Amino acid sequence: MNFVSLIGAAIVAASVGSLAQPGMPVSERTRDGKTLVVPDAHRSMGTVYFALTDRDRQVYFESDAPLEKIKGQSNQVIGYAVLAHGGSGGLSAGEWRMPVKSMRTGIKLRDKHLSGSDWLDSGSYPDIIVQVRESKQFRETRRSAAFTAYSGTLVVDVTLHGVTHTVSIPESSVTVMNESSATQKVAKGDLMLVRTKFSVRLSDYGVSHPVIGDKVANEVALDVSLYLSTMAPDKQ
Numbered sequence: 340m341n342f343v344s345l346i347g348a349a350i351v352a353a354s355v356g357s358l359a360q361p362g363m364p365v366s367e368r369t370r371d372g373k374t375l376v377v378p379d380a381h382r383s384m385g386t387v388y389f390a391l392t393d394r395d396r397q398v399y400f401e402s403d404a405p406l407e408k409i410k411g412q413s414n415q416v417i418g419y420a421v422l423a424h425g426g427s428g429g430l431s432a433g434e435w436r437m438p439v440k441s442m443r444t445g446i447k448l449r450d451k452h453l454s455g456s457d458w459l460d461s462g463s464y465p466d467i468i469v470q471v472r473e474s475k476q477f478r479e480t481r482r483s484a485a486f487t488a489y490s491g492t493l494v495v496d497v498t499l500h501g502v503t504h505t506v507s508i509p510e511s512s513v514t515v516m517n518e519s520s521a522t523q524k525v526a527k528g529d530l531m532l533v534r535t536k537f538s539v540r541l542s543d544y545g546v547s548h549p550v551i552g553d554k555v556a557n558e559v560a561l562d563v564s565l566y567l568s569t570m571a572p573d574k575q
Contacts, residue, residue, distance in 0.1 A: 428489025
C-alpha cells in the first residue's frame with residue numbers, strides 16, 4: 340500500500356534534558372507481538388490508535404560525518420498513541436518501540452555491526468523506546484472534510500542503549516482522519532498520522548566507538564512518520 344512520504348527539510352532542533360528522573364514503566368507486548376498492551380490509565384485519557392507496521396518507512400535516520408554519510412530506515416515500529424480528549428489534537432499518552440535489528444542502511448554487514456555490542460547492543464537493549472509524557476500548545480492548523488491537522492510540541496522520553504532522556508520536540512504534527520472508503524484502502528478504523536523530527540547524540544546514551552566523529556556522526560537525525568489506526572493490528 341502507498342502512504343504519504345516522509346516530509347523533508349531540515350531537522351527541527353530538539354532540547355534534550357539530563358536524566359533527572361527515571362524513565363516511565365514500559366508496556367508489555369501483546370501475545371502475538373504485533374503491538375503493546377495499553378494500560379487502563381492510558382485508555383481513559385482519550386482514543387487509542389495502534390501503529391501500523393510492515394508498511395512504508397516509519398523512521399528515517401541519517402548520520403552525516405566527514406568521512407561517510409549513512410542513511411537508514413525501519414518499518415517495524417510497534418505501539419500506540421492516545422489522542423487526548425477535548426479536541427486539542429495533542430497526545431495524552433503513547434509508547435512506540437523500534438527493534439534495533441530492524442534498522443536497515445543498505446549494507447547488511449553494517450546493519451550487523453550497528454546492532455552489535457560495540458554499538459547499540461541489541462542483545463542487551465533490543466528496542467529503542469519512545470514514550471509520550473505530554474503535549475504542549477497543540478493547535479489546529481488545517482481542516483477539511485477528510486482530515487484535521489494539528490501542530491505543537493511533544494515531550495517524550497527516549498530510551499536508547501539502556502539510557503533515558505526527556506526530549507522536547509517542537510513542530511510535531513498530528514493528523515486525524517475518520518474512516519472512509521479512501522482510508523480503508525490504507526487500513527480499517529479511524530487513522531492518525533504522527534510526524535516528528537529530532538536528533539539524538541550517541542554520547543548522551545552511552546554509545547562510544549573510535550570512529551564516532553569521523554565515519555559516524557555523534558548526532559543522528561531522526562525523521563518519524565507513524566501511521567496508526569483505532570483498529571488493533573490483529574483485527575486488520
